[in-house]
Amino acid sequence: MGKHRATGPARRAAGSVVAAGAVPLIATLIGAGTANAEALPAPPASPPIPALPANPLQPASATPDPVRDLTTVVHDATQVAVRSATDTFGMVAAPLLPAPPAPAPAAVAEPVPTPATRQLPTHAYLAPQGELHAPMPVAPVAPIEAPPGKLRIGNVVMDAPPFDVREINTGAAQAEAQVATFYDSVGVERSRSDRMAAQTVGSAAIGASVANTLASPIATTSAMVGAVAGLISGVPFLPIGLVVGPVLGAAIGYAVIAAPAMAVGAAVGGAVGAAEGYTAAPFGAAP
Numbered sequence: 001m002g003k004h005r006a007t008g009p010a011r012r013a014a015g016s017v018v019a020a021g022a023v024p025l026i027a028t029l030i031g032a033g034t035a036n037a038e039a040l041p042a043p044p045a046s047p048p049i050p051a052l053p054a055n056p057l058q059p060a061s062a063t064p065d066p067v068r069d070l071t072t073v074v075h076d077a078t079q080v081a082v083r084s085a086t087d088t089f090g091m092v093a094a095p096l097l098p099a100p101p102a103p104a105p106a107a108v109a110e111p112v113p114t115p116a117t118r119q120l121p122t123h124a125y126l127a128p129q130g131e132l133h134a135p136m137p138v139a140p141v142a143p144i145e146a147p148p149g150k151l152r153i154g155n156v157v158m159d160a161p162p163f164d165v166r167e168i169n170t171g172a173a174q175a176e177a178q179v180a181t182f183y184d185s186v187g188v189e190r191s192r193s194d195r196m197a198a199q200t201v202g203s204a205a206i207g208a209s210v211a212n213t214l215a216s217p218i219a220t221t222s223a224m225v226g227a228v229a230g231l232i233s234g235v236p237f238l239p240i241g242l243v244v245g246p247v248l249g250a251a252i253g254y255a256v257i258a259a260p261a262m263a264v265g266a267a268v269g270g271a272v273g274a275a276e277g278y279t280a281a282p283f284g285a286a287p
Contacts, residue, residue, distance in 0.1 A: 154202025207269020226253020
């Protein structure tokens with residue numbers, strides 16, 4: 001019941017006096033705190049804004065254009081930003097240099113063309129003997145084509161036997177052309193080198209044939225001995241050994257005698273033919 005008593009006039013008057021007396025005290029404390037506080041340093045002044053660069057295309061007396069000046073500033077700032085990014089991230093490490101010149105291609109040796117065949121010379125002219133010298137590079141001589149239906153080995157020309165002789169003619173013609181090229185390289189005149197080459201190859205073939213004929217009896221005996229040896233060697237390989245052994249043995253036995261004889265005969269015949277062609281008397285008028 002005593003908790004809600006009404007405040008008397010005397011108590012309200014005392015409270016007002018206390019509140020009024022506290023105001024000067026609070027003001028005195030605030031002033032003392034302000035006087036004793038350390039003075040804070042003044043904030044640094046911001047750097048002055050640089051003046052806009054002058055536009056070299058704009059006359060000095062022209063009226064400044066704010067929009068154009070702002071565009072120039074933005075363009076310059078963009079260039080600076082791009083240059084800074086390039087230096088930072090290495091987008092362009094160095095100025096572009098011209099590419100080094102491409103190396104010259106290596107020289108490739110051109111293949112020597114194979115000469116085409118030529119017709120059989122008429123031999124209507126034979127040049128005089130010339131002075132011989134050491135071999136020198138010359139143009140290759142074209143092989144001579146054999147007449148149709150003929151077997152030609154150098155200066156030996158005869159009717160073709162009843163089998164294909166094209167490979168024989170081709171091989172003989174190429175050998176003859178190589179011999180003629182060699183004669184040209186040592187200084188023999190073209191018409192004489194043709195005759196010498198033809199007689200060399202033809203005489204070599206004749207010499208080999210003669211030597212084979214002379215050695216035939218001995219070569220035949222050797223072939224028989226070889227056949228018997230082949231038969232004995234082929235027994236372990238029955239039944240094919242009975243067929244291959246004797247044939248192979250006979251061929252080896254014959255070649256053991258005939259091959260050296262034919263080689264000697266060809267060499268002798270070739271030398272005789274070359275000498276005959278070289279010493280032949282000249283005739284006819286030069287073409």
